[in-house]
Amino acid sequence: MTTKANFPVTAGSIVVPYGHVIGNEKWRGSxxxxxxxxxxxxxxxxxxxxxxxxxxxxxxxxxxxEADLVAGDEFKRRLVRFRNARSLGGIVIVERTQISDQYFLAVQKLVVLELGMVLLPVANQGEASQLITQLVREQSKDHNSNPFLRKQCSQLAEPSxxxxxxxxxxxxxxxxxxxxQQFGSIHRLCNASVKELELVVGQTVAQQIYSFLCS
Known part of the structure; x- marks a missing residue:
């Protein structure tokens, strides 16, 4: 059910009623x-x-x-502004299509490695809606039921x-x-040496990971 309600929205905080999602007005009718x-x-x-x-x-x-990716760098400025101005945890959903695929690797590196945010690719808005529903349901699960839980990560962000x-x-x-299980977060993974990675995944994959993260 889509409803309209008056909840406090300020530059620094927002109140989200339990079991709800608050969407930007621009998405109405999407x-x-x-x-x-x-x-x-x-x-x-x-x-x-x-x-x-x-x-x-x-x-x-x-x-x-997809249109944001093709249009230029405005979406990058938006992400950087969010990361610099907010204390909120941000999950970035990106449309990865045949047209936008050429831009995806650069976006992935920006979001995950430079900004330290979670990135999830989707094919279209339909798939995005399924993902949002899944994330909301994961959020309501018991905190101890997540086998990948780490203190550094929130319950919601960990599956992502x-x-x-x-x-x-x-x-x-x-x-x-x-x-x-070994490193617990993207930040620690990015700072791991090849030798540390080898102990977990072996020499070949360790070198691939290190080259990707440090390129």
């Missing part, structure tokens, strides 16, 4: 909003600024469309972090799990 109807309680608000969707008081989504690590060349689900 495919994402239509597909979310009946799955989660979506409230539209003006004044969210750089944020597209708030999943909780401290976690939000910034959506980068797991998917992000899998995007590194040579890393699948098993190696991603091993890496997260």
């Amino acid at each position: 495919e994402i909003a239509q597909r979310l109807q009946g799955k989660i309680r979506l409230i539209f608000e003006d004044g969210l600024g750089l944020v597209d969707f708030h999943l909780s008081n401290r976690t939000c989504i910034l959506y980068i469309s 972090l797991f998917r992000t690590v899998q995007q590194i060349p040579g890393v699948g689900k098993t190696k991603a799990l091993l890496l997260l």
Whole structure:
């Protein structure tokens, strides 16, 4: 159900009622909003600024469309402004299509390595709506039920972090799990030496990871 409600929205904080998602007014009538109807309680608000969707008081989504990627660097400035100005945890959803695929690696490095945010690729708005629904449901699960939980990561971001690590060349689900168990965060993984990585995934994959993270 899509509803309209008056909740405080300020530059530094936002109140998200339990079980709801607050969406930027610009998404009203979009495919994402239509597909979310009946799955989660979506409230539209003006004044969210750089944020597209708030999943909780401290976690939000910034959506980068195919058109954003093709249009130029404005989306990069938006991400940097968000990272510099906010204490919120940001999940970046990026449309990875045949047209935008050529830009994806650069976006991935910016989001994950330079800004330290979680990045999740989707094919379209329909897939994005499924992902948002999944994230909201994960948020409501018991804190101790997550097998990948680490103190450095929030309950919501951890499954997303797991998917992000899998995007590194040579890393699948098993190696991603091993890496997260050992290092716990993207920041520690980026600072790991080849020797430290070898102890977890072996020499060949360790070199691939190190080359990717340091290139």
